[in-house]
Amino acid sequence: MHLTFYELSAFFFIYGFLGWCTEVCFQALSRGKLINRGFLNGPICPIYGVSVVVIIWLLEPLAAHGVILFLGSVILCSFLEWLTGFILEKLFHQRWWDYSKEPFNIGGYICLRFSIMWGLACVFVVYIAHPTVAFLLSLVPHTLGPVILCILGAAFLADCAATIGTMIGLNKRLLHIEKTASRLREFSDDVTEVLYEGSIRAKDNAEKAKSELEEQSDEFREKLSKGKEELQIRARKKKQLAEEHRMELERKLTYGQQRLLKAFPGAGSTRYSEAMELLKQHIDRYKKQKGGKK
Incomplete structure (x- = not known):
């Protein structure tokens, strides 16, 4: 035809x-x-x-x-x-x-x-x-039709450009989230290793000194306990700061990015899959909190 x-x-x-x-x-x-x-x-x-x-x-x-x-x-x-x-x-x-x-x-x-x-x-x-x-x-009059199509065509191309920019921005946001999550995992692994090695070392030292420093054992255990608590407090603070940074990245989504995620709830990222899931979970929690306040 x-x-x-x-x-x-x-x-x-x-x-x-x-x-x-x-x-x-x-x-x-x-x-x-x-x-x-x-x-x-x-x-x-x-x-x-x-x-x-x-x-x-x-x-x-x-x-x-x-x-x-x-x-x-x-x-x-x-x-x-x-x-x-x-x-x-x-x-x-x-x-x-x-x-x-x-x-x-x-x-x-x-x-x-x-x-x-x-x-x-x-x-x-x-x-x-x-x-x-x-x-x-x-x-449709032949003089009017082409004018309408030119307007629609210009709007369509502008929309395509804006959407491409939105997608590029979303991928950058996912990359930041992925990096933050990776740092969180590395930090958690480091803290776990430090706590483990510190506990083993303290246990060995305590057993060696037990016979010689029996009268100081209570004081030693107290210092060890305080040291562990301080390390855990610092670890929690650092983890909280990193988590707040990640959530701040998630909150900064543009309207277009939020619209795409809402329009395609089954969307997944082939490059930043974990970050995409974290982002969806945060958005769901935010919606629930917002709905609860109403």
Whole structure:
């Protein structure tokens, strides 16, 4: 089917917006929450726009063959979803959806259940939705349409740039958290080793001196106990300071970073997995505390 650049661009934004609406409704019904599910800040899911445009461009001529249209939609949409997930993970080291627990999945990027849903949705679009959308688009004045598309295109590119910046900032934040957690583990291991060696050394010294300094044993044990307590107090203070530093890093998330984590609760970092889990736990605790205060 021959489509002009104007039509391709218009359909991309229209179906990207409709896909965003679908995601919001799906999340509201399945999770009972109002969530901006899109990867971008604006009300658009590019994967829907791209997928439907590709289907219309390549497969609408096969509309007379429903089974072929369905199978072609399943294959093309699944490939685009796999490609999108793969590229996002490689670029930003984040996996924003994971179908690993779904049966018949490929790498967690796609699964049979959602691929079938993609196919059914595309059949619905080609037979029912698209004729109406194409008719409504034809009613838009040719002088006004390109202007609207230019505005939408500029906003879309700005949104993409902002989201990329958000992702880079999130990875930097996760790196700081990971380093802080690593220092905490190293410090904890050092303290454990010092306490262990100190205890063993003190025990050996105490046994050697027992026969010679029996009358001073009580004083020695008291000094040993005080020394241990002071070391433990210093260790707790240092650990508390490090923990406060880590929590401060977590609290400094931008709105965009918080929105992405809220929109994709199953997201995971392939590079900073531990830091991502710590971040999610802190956000959950913060939400509970905030809810309790209300």
